Amino acid sequence: MNLLDIKSNEEKLMILKRGILHRLNLLDKDKKRTSNPLPESLDDQAVAIENDEVINRLDTQDRIELKSINDALKRIEARVFGICISCGYEISKRRLKAMPYAANCIGCENGDD
Numbered sequence: 705m706n707l708l709d710i711k712s713n714e715e716k717l718m719i720l721k722r723g724i725l726h727r728l729n730l731l732d733k734d735k736k737r738t739s740n741p742l743p744e745s746l747d748d749q750a751v752a753i754e755n756d757e758v759i760n761r762l763d764t765q766d767r768i769e770l771k772s773i774n775d776a777l778k779r780i781e782a783r784v785f786g787i788c789i790s791c792g793y794e795i796s797k798r799r800l801k802a803m804p805y806a807a808n809c810i811g812c813e814n815g816d817d
């Protein structure tokens with residue numbers, strides 16, 4: 705992978721990271737709002753609990769993605785970006801284009817050897 709490719713992946717990762725941080729911030733505000741005491745009616749309680757579950761799920765997904773992005777940025781710094789962490793071969797450009805924070809090549813991701 706040449707320097708230009710790495711640069712463009714780094715930019716993509718930074719944009720993704722900004723988006724996630726923004727979303728996590730909004731989710732955080734949402735959480736604070738929904739941590740109020742549960743509403744009186746059982747129906748409203750069910751809705752409130754369901755909302756909490758959705759927010760928590762999104763939050764968890766975002767945090768996992770954020771970690772993957774930070775790891776990818778570290779790999780750029782360490783000059784090992786684009787190299788599969790499992791087998792050491794290059795990750796295909798097509799895969800990185802779809803998922804710039806991919807840490808594994810498609811073979812390792814699918815569990816093939």
Ligand SMILES: [Zn+2]
Binds near residue numbers: 788789790809811813
């Ligand atoms: Zn691999």
